[in-house]
Each structure stands twice: as structure tokens, then as C-alpha cells.
Amino acid sequence: MGIWRRDIVEELKKQLWLAGPMMSVTLCQYGLQVISVMFVGHLGELALSGASMATSLAAVTGYNVLMGLSSALETFWGQSYGAEQHHMLGIHMQRAMFALLIVCIPIGIIWANMRHILLALHQDPIISREAGIYALYLIPSLPAYGLLQCHVKFLQSQNIVFPMVLTTAITSALDILFCWTLVLRTGLGKKGAAVANSISYWINVILLSLYVRFSSSCTKTWTGFSKEGLHNIPKFLRLAVPSALMVCLESCTFELMVLLSGLLPNPKLQTSVLSICLNTCGMFWAIPFGLGAAASIRISNELGAGHPKAARLAVNVTLLMATIEGILVFSLxxxxxxxxxxxxxxxxxxxxxxxxxxxxxxxxxxLDSIQTTISGIARGCGWQKLGAFVNLGSYYLVGVPLAVVLAFVAHLKGKGLWSGIICALAVQVLCLLFIALRTNWEKEATKASERVNGIKFPVDITPGGASLQQN
Incomplete structure (x- = not known):
């Protein structure tokens, strides 16, 4: 019992050491969008409605797509790092950067036509016009955000977290200054908020890229650009696309609630309030996302090294922390x-x-605290396809239909929309918990060795976990 307790405490320390900084990084990065909306909100209800609508649609069609695609790197990098194939981290990052920059092109076209898209979805014409203008000025942030996600996950997979905390903190402080200057002092109004957002993302990615290039901590994992980075892109996409679907199927539901709120009576009020609630959820989501990121690192590293017992322990500790965190956020x-x-x-x-x-x-x-953390476990194991199916069923067979009925048939309006989300999250949590608790971790470790090396390795199932030994 004493050895088991020491193992739990040691695992708890490892995860908190990773999760704390990742919470700060995620909160600061998401906060860039929230800060912009806050400044625009004080320009009036119409400006707030337009910026909120644009931010919501930009998230579901752009930011979340890029973040989802880059999430595949957590599986590749974490397991490669655990298997001590350090040079592959730089190769995987080059593939990801190339793929994400290509994806930015069609996303930019969508954002440039956001006004027409919203009108086609029967949104208020005035709000659609405001949202279209805001989205147009957000387009320069797209490539910066994609490159930023690659660099964050590159450092995260190596347990290098504090440089990210420093750079995102600097960026957030500058973003407040940029927003205050461009929104309130130059007369640009909502346009200034979007421009400030783009500038801040570019500053963040430049700072991180300089660290990767010149830091001694990355000499083994980043050896410069090579032609090998353009090889096997389909292999990356086979995991990246399900990763994006896993993220987007969930986020699309939240953003769909914003569009549905525009069809309710008094759409300016409904859209503004629902967007405020979504931004609030996004801010608190940074906490379980940090826990999930720590879980993804720990589990992928242990599976890549052939330590299934340690991976199982990491899962149990993660679920305990997620439950405690969820209770605290609920109370706050x-x-x-x-x-x-x-x-x-x-x-x-x-x-x-x-x-x-x-x-x-x-x-x-x-509920989101628990499911977001379990999603981190899924990324560490490479369960993206399974997670995408769970999200599809939870949100689009349960959540959305129920939200529509409660909001428009039962006339609960905004409360009906949120009630549908709660039901979807409950189903999602139960499904993901069942999968995580019923997993054969020895089999997962074998799969990880095949993914990293292309051949099977025996795994050590003793509590301490020894290194992989090749047949």
C-alpha cells in the first residue's frame, strides 16, 4: 500500500508540474480572443453582437480546425519522445506546419465571405454585416495561430513548458495595450480589436520559434528544415483529420448554439449573452485542457516507452484531478x-x-472539465477516431435535437439551448469514461510501439516499467 501511495503522489507531482504551466498557456492564448471581445463590448450591443458572432464562427471554422489538426502531434510526438526517437519531433513538426498552412487558405476564403454565409443561415442582416467586417480583419491571425499550435505542442511533448508561459504572458500583456490603443484611441473600433488579435498571435509564434531555434533544450529534437519533413504527410493526415473532427464536432455544437440564438426573439440580446457564456466556458476550459495536455504527455510517453502500468496509473490520477477541478469551477x-x-x-x-x-x-x-481531460487521454493513446464517433453521437444525436426542442418548442430560449448542451456532455462523459476504464493498457503499449517504430516490441508490465527491448 505504501509503494502504491508513493506512486500516486509521484504521478500527481509530474502531472501538476506539466498541467499548471499548460493551464496558463491555454488561458493566455484563449484570452487574446476574449480580451478583444471585452473591449468591443464596451462600444455597444451591436458591436458586441457582431464581434461575438464573428469570433464564434471563426473558432469553429478556423481556430478549432487548426488546433484539432495539430492535436495529432500529441500522439506522434509523445510516443516518439517516450521511445527516445528525438529527431522525429522536428520532422513531425515540419509536416504539421506545411499541412496547417495549406489548410489556412480555404479557411481564409470562408472568413472573407462570412457575411454572406451568415445571411444564408438567416441571421440578422445588421449583425451579419458587423461580423463580416470583424472576420475580415481576423484573417492575418490564421497562419500565426496554426504555427503557434505546432510550436506549443512541440515544446509540450518534451515537457518544456515554462518558456511557453513566459511568451504567452508577454503576449497577453501586449494584447491589452494593443486593444486599448487600436480600439479606443485610434478610432478603428472593432476593426482595431481584430488587428490587435492578429498582431498578438504573430508576436507569440515569433518568440516561441526563436526559442526553438536557439535554445540548447531543443538541439536533439530540432535540427533544421529537411526534405524528410515533406514525406509521409498522408500518414500525419490519417490521424490529424480524426483529431480535427474530434475537436470540431464538439466545438461546432457550441457555435451552432450561437447561430440558433440569432433565430430567437431579440437576437441581439440572445447572441450577446450566449457568446459571453461561451467565452466564459472557454476561459475555464483552459484548466481541464491543461490537465488533459499533461495526461496526454504522461500517457503517450509511458506507452511509447512500453510502460502500461504507469500509463494506467496516470489515467486514474488524471480522472481524480479532473473531478476535483470540476467541483471547484462549478462552485466559483x-x-x-x-x-x-x-x-x-x-x-x-x-x-x-x-x-x-x-x-x-x-x-x-x-461536465466539460471531465470530458476535456479524458479527451487528453484519448489523444495520448491515439483514440482520435473513436473520440470523433463519440462526439458525433453525443452532440448530433442527443444534444442538438434536444436543444432545438427545448429552445423553440418548449420556449425555454437560451436556457433550452444550454440544457441540450448539458445532456450532450453527460452522454459524452459516460461514453469516454467507459472506454478509458475498460482499456487494455498492455495492448495500447504494443500499438504505440508499432506506430512509432513500425514493428512490434514486447512491453514491460511491471509497476516500475523498464525500457523497451527490441526482439
Whole structure:
């Protein structure tokens, strides 16, 4: 029992050492979008509605797609690093950067036509026009965001986290200055917020790329660009596409709620408040995402090294932390329910409506904490295809239909939309928990060795876990 307890404590320390900085990094990166919306919100309800709509659609059609595609790297890199194939991290990053930059082209075309897309979806013409202008000025942020995700996951897979904390903190501080200057001082208004967002993402990726290029910590993993980086791109895409689907099937549901809110009575109020709630969820989502990132690193490293017992222990510790974190976030949101709306708007009706939705929002945050963390486990194991099927069923067979019925048939409006999300999350959590708890970790370690090396290795199933030995 004493040895088992020491193993748990040691694993807890390892995950917290990784999760804490990753929470800060994710929160700061997501905060760039939230800061822009906050500044625009004080320009008026129409400006807030347009920027919120554009940010939501930009997330589902662009940012989340790029983040999802890059999530495949967590599997490749984590298992390659665990197997001590360090040079492959740089090769995988080159493949990812090339693929993501190509994907930015069609995404940019979509953003340039966002006004027409929203009108085709029967959104309010005035809000659609405002959203279209905002999205147009967000286009320069696309390649920066894609490259940034590659660099973050590159460093994350090597347990190099504090340089990311420093660079994202610097970027966030500068973003506030850029927004204040461009939104309030130059007269650019909402355009200035989008421009500030793009500048901040480019500063962040430049700082991280300089660290990767010149730091001694990356000399084994980054050896410069090579032609090998353009080989086997289909292999990368076979895991990257399911990774993107896994992320986007979920995020599309949240953004679909924003579009549905535009069809409710008083669309300006409904859209503004729902977007505020989504931004709030996104901010708190950074915490379980950090836990999931730590779990992905730990599990992929242990599987790549052939230590299934250690991988199972990492999963159990992760689930415990996710549950505790979810309870704390739920409690916090209930406590601040009457105050939170003031951070986004001065309108009393907006603040009051936000307060009425906070109990539902707290429930979403609790369930999202668990599912986001388990999704990190899935990325570490390479379960992206399975996760995509779970998300498809949870959201589009349960959540969305129920949300539509509750909002438009039962006339619960915004509360109905959020109730549908809660039901979808509950189904998703139960399915992912069942998969994680029923997994054969010895078999997963064998799969990891095949993925990294292309051949089978025996795995050590003793608690300590020895290194892989080739047949």
C-alpha cells in the first residue's frame, strides 16, 4: 500500500508540474480572443453582437480546425519522445506546419465571405454585416495561430513548458495595450480589436520559434528544415483529420448554439449573452485542457516507452484531478453569477440574463472539465477516431435535437439551448469514461510501439516499467 501511495503522489507531482504551466498557456492564448471581445463590448450591443458572432464562427471554422489538426502531434510526438526517437519531433513538426498552412487558405476564403454565409443561415442582416467586417480583419491571425499550435505542442511533448508561459504572458500583456490603443484611441473600433488579435498571435509564434531555434533544450529534437519533413504527410493526415473532427464536432455544437440564438426573439440580446457564456466556458476550459495536455504527455510517453502500468496509473490520477477541478469551477461560477456580466457589458438586461444562465453554465463547466481531460487521454493513446464517433453521437444525436426542442418548442430560449448542451456532455462523459476504464493498457503499449517504430516490441508490465527491448 505504501509503494502504491508513493506512486500516486509521484504521478500527481509530474502531472501538476506539466498541467499548471499548460493551464496558463491555454488561458493566455484563449484570452487574446476574449480580451478583444471585452473591449468591443464596451462600444455597444451591436458591436458586441457582431464581434461575438464573428469570433464564434471563426473558432469553429478556423481556430478549432487548426488546433484539432495539430492535436495529432500529441500522439506522434509523445510516443516518439517516450521511445527516445528525438529527431522525429522536428520532422513531425515540419509536416504539421506545411499541412496547417495549406489548410489556412480555404479557411481564409470562408472568413472573407462570412457575411454572406451568415445571411444564408438567416441571421440578422445588421449583425451579419458587423461580423463580416470583424472576420475580415481576423484573417492575418490564421497562419500565426496554426504555427503557434505546432510550436506549443512541440515544446509540450518534451515537457518544456515554462518558456511557453513566459511568451504567452508577454503576449497577453501586449494584447491589452494593443486593444486599448487600436480600439479606443485610434478610432478603428472593432476593426482595431481584430488587428490587435492578429498582431498578438504573430508576436507569440515569433518568440516561441526563436526559442526553438536557439535554445540548447531543443538541439536533439530540432535540427533544421529537411526534405524528410515533406514525406509521409498522408500518414500525419490519417490521424490529424480524426483529431480535427474530434475537436470540431464538439466545438461546432457550441457555435451552432450561437447561430440558433440569432433565430430567437431579440437576437441581439440572445447572441450577446450566449457568446459571453461561451467565452466564459472557454476561459475555464483552459484548466481541464491543461490537465488533459499533461495526461496526454504522461500517457503517450509511458506507452511509447512500453510502460502500461504507469500509463494506467496516470489515467486514474488524471480522472481524480479532473473531478476535483470540476467541483471547484462549478462552485466559483455560482458565487460570481451576479457579477460576471459586468466584465462584458454595461447593459443591465445583459448582466441580468447572464446571471440567470450561470447555474446552467456551471453545470456545463463541471461536465466539460471531465470530458476535456479524458479527451487528453484519448489523444495520448491515439483514440482520435473513436473520440470523433463519440462526439458525433453525443452532440448530433442527443444534444442538438434536444436543444432545438427545448429552445423553440418548449420556449425555454437560451436556457433550452444550454440544457441540450448539458445532456450532450453527460452522454459524452459516460461514453469516454467507459472506454478509458475498460482499456487494455498492455495492448495500447504494443500499438504505440508499432506506430512509432513500425514493428512490434514486447512491453514491460511491471509497476516500475523498464525500457523497451527490441526482439
Amino acid at each position: 461560477l455560482i458565487l460570481i453569477r451576479n457579477l460576471w456580466g459586468h466584465a462584458f457589458s454595461n447593459a443591465k438586461e445583459v448582466v441580468k440574463y447572464v446571471a440567470s444562465l450561470m447555474p446552467l453554465l456551471a453545470s456545463v463547466a463541471f
